[in-house]
Amino acid sequence: MTTRQSLTRWTGPAAILAVAALGLLGYWAAGAWLRPLLAPVEAPVVALTVAPECDWSAGCETHGPLRARVRVDRRVHPLQPFELTLTVDADGVGTVLADFVMVGMDMGVNRFALAPAAARQWRTQVVLPVCTVDRQDWMAQIYVTAETGVYRIDVPFLTERE
Numbered sequence: 001m002t003t004r005q006s007l008t009r010w011t012g013p014a015a016i017l018a019v020a021a022l023g024l025l026g027y028w029a030a031g032a033w034l035r036p037l038l039a040p041v042e043a044p045v046v047a048l049t050v051a052p053e054c055d056w057s058a059g060c061e062t063h064g065p066l067r068a069r070v071r072v073d074r075r076v077h078p079l080q081p082f083e084l085t086l087t088v089d090a091d092g093v094g095t096v097l098a099d100f101v102m103v104g105m106d107m108g109v110n111r112f113a114l115a116p117a118a119a120r121q122w123r124t125q126v127v128l129p130v131c132t133v134d135r136q137d138w139m140a141q142i143y144v145t146a147e148t149g150v151y152r153i154d155v156p157f158l159t160e161r162e
């Protein structure tokens with residue numbers, strides 16, 4: 001058998017194996033990433049609030065059993081990306097997700113998984129849709145899965161007009 005023949009003989013199966021391995025890896029990665037995004041957060045959830053007058057572009061602290069700080073890096077406009085950072089005063093935090101909702105109005109699914117950014121800190125980029133009736137009052141609901149339970153931090157905020 002020539003070198004060329006043996007190459008041809010091996011590249012076929014090797015390529016198929018490589019594609020299969022990549023496929024499996026992709027399937028696993030997509031699953032690991034999507035699972036927290038798709039799975040609804042399980043009850044019981046401990047709701048935490050921030051001070052109603054709090055401006056989260058300056059940072060808002062939670063009240064209640066989990067101490068955390070929520071901050072955005074700029075004033076929020078629809079369709080313009082901004083960065084959301086959560087700093088938690090606890091170890092052993094697993095997933096952190098943020099849902100953006102309007103009370104009494106279906107704005108679709110606006111769910112973002114926060115990725116670890118530093119010790120006890122999680123971060124994501126967020127883009128919000130335009131409201132068809134021009135409402136500006138949004139609510140961020142940040143779900144934190146910690147060793148001591150699942151917490152939801154509610155942060156009301158207003159978007160800026162264009």
Ligand SMILES: [Cu+2]
Nearest residue numbers: 102105131135
């Ligand atoms: Cu709306």
